[in-house]
Amino acid sequence: MTKEQFIELIVAEQESLRRFLRGLCAGDGFLADDIAQEALLKAYLSFERFQGRSRFSTWLFRIAYNCWYDHLKKAVGKDDWISVNDSDWNVRKEVADVEDDSHSADTKYEQQQLYLAIGSLSRPEQAVVLLFYMEDKSVKEIEVITGMPSGTVRSHLSRARVHLRQFLEGLG
Amino acid sequence: MEDMKTDKDIRKFLQDNKIQVPEDDAFIADLVRQIDLLPVPASLRGTDEERIQENMRILSLIREMLRKRCRRQALMALLLNAVLSIIMFAALYFLVNPQMPYSSPVIQFVITWRYMFLGAFSLGILAFSLSRTGLFNV
Numbered sequence: 337m338t339k340e341q342f343i344e345l346i347v348a349e350q351e352s353l354r355r356f357l358r359g360l361c362a363g364d365g366f367l368a369d370d371i372a373q374e375a376l377l378k379a380y381l382s383f384e385r386f387q388g389r390s391r392f393s394t395w396l397f398r399i400a401y402n403c404w405y406d407h408l409k410k411a412v413g414k415d416d417w418i419s420v421n422d423s424d425w426n427v428r429k430e431v432a433d434v435e436d437d438s439h440s441a442d443t444k445y446e447q448q449q450l451y452l453a454i455g456s457l458s459r460p461e462q463a464v465v466l467l468f469y470m471e472d473k474s475v476k477e478i479e480v481i482t483g484m485p486s487g488t489v490r491s492h493l494s495r496a497r498v499h500l501r502q503f504l505e506g507l508g
Numbered sequence: 509m510e511d512m513k514t515d516k517d518i519r520k521f522l523q524d525n526k527i528q529v530p531e532d533d534a535f536i537a538d539l540v541r542q543i544d545l546l547p548v549p550a551s552l553r554g555t556d557e558e559r560i561q562e563n564m565r566i567l568s569l570i571r572e573m574l575r576k577r578c579r580r581q582a583l584m585a586l587l588l589n590a591v592l593s594i595i596m597f598a599a600l601y602f603l604v605n606p607q608m609p610y611s612s613p614v615i616q617f618v619i620t621w622r623y624m625f626l627g628a629f630s631l632g633i634l635a636f637s638l639s640r641t642g643l644f645n646v
Contacts, residue, residue: 338554343543347536354535355527363527373539380543384551450525469522500518 342383346376349393352471353400359466360404362455371407375400390480397473397481401463408459453503461496464489582640589637593630600626 350372357368357375379386379399386395454462463482467473473481478489602608 337552339543339548339552342552343540346539350536350539351529351531354529358527358529365530369535373535373542376539377542377546380552381546381549383549450522465522469519470526497515497518 337383342380345392346379346396349396350376352393353396356397356466356471357400357404359454359470360401360459360463363451367407371403372400375403378403390477394473394477394480397467397471397477398483401481453500456503457496457499460484460488461492461499464492465496465500468493578640582637585640586634586637589630589633593634596626596630 353375354368354372357372358365361368361371375396379396386392390398454465457465460482464478464484467478467481468475475486475489475493478484479486482489484492
């Protein structure tokens with residue numbers, strides 16, 4: 337593969353990768369893009385390690401997830417990374433308000449509820465929900481990306497599903 | 509808010525309200541600029557594929573050479589074996605023939621007794637040689 341072909345591949349994958357990171361970074365687009373850039377540069381420099389056992393996008397997501405995880409650990413400390421930081425998700429709401437001017441008031445309202453709902457989940461649950469529902473990744477792929485065993489992925493999904501349902505129905 | 513009854517509903521709601529990523533930003537341009545500043549990794553120089561093809565070609569040539577050499581050796585062994593077998597069978601034929609002047613009852617006894625075994629042994633060697641030539645491989 338050549339450098340140009342690699343760039344073509346990452347151009348095709350960048351949107352979903354950045355969306356996933358925006359979700360994980362509670363809507364902080366600047367931070368998400370910084371992490372995405374770091375992840376894509378790491379992928380570029382370590383391309384020889386890509387063995388083709390998983391899809392290219394899965395490999396990229398795995399690098400990005402690890403970058404985000406490292407960043408989070410540095411920012412909040414090793415013990416606190418799982419818990420939810422509500423202020424993060426307040427930022428998300430504000431960013432959503434600014435970014436989505438083109439959307440109708442109803443859509444904006446629903447998106448805000450969605451952000452709040454996702455924000456109410458634990459961080460591993462957020463990652464699993466974003467990958468499974470937004471990026472259409474399979475449990476097997478989520479297992480590869482997050483490094484969690486499939487049983488853990490399934491239990492996170494199940495808990496998140498109940499949580500999301502309750503939260504959204506409660507708002508309705 | 510929609511009623512979130514099923515998994516499908518949750519998926520649909522999340523898909524309909526996907527997080528927006530700006531399309532016309534400088535993200536890719538900036539990334540490409542940074543990539544250009546970095547050295548090109550060996551795995552992305554486009555030479556890997558050529559090198560693999562070249563190595564495969566060399567290996568294929570070596571394999572073919574060894575195969576030809578083995579076949580030649582096996583064919584020579586087969587010919588030698590056939591010649592030796594003809595000589596041996598001819599000798600045996602003449603030795604067991606009582607009309608021959610140098611034939612004796614002892615020689616006749618030993619040879620007729622071992623005749624079958626010698627023949628089988630010789631045929632075994634011939635068959636082995638034939639199989640090693642690879643002439644019957646599909």
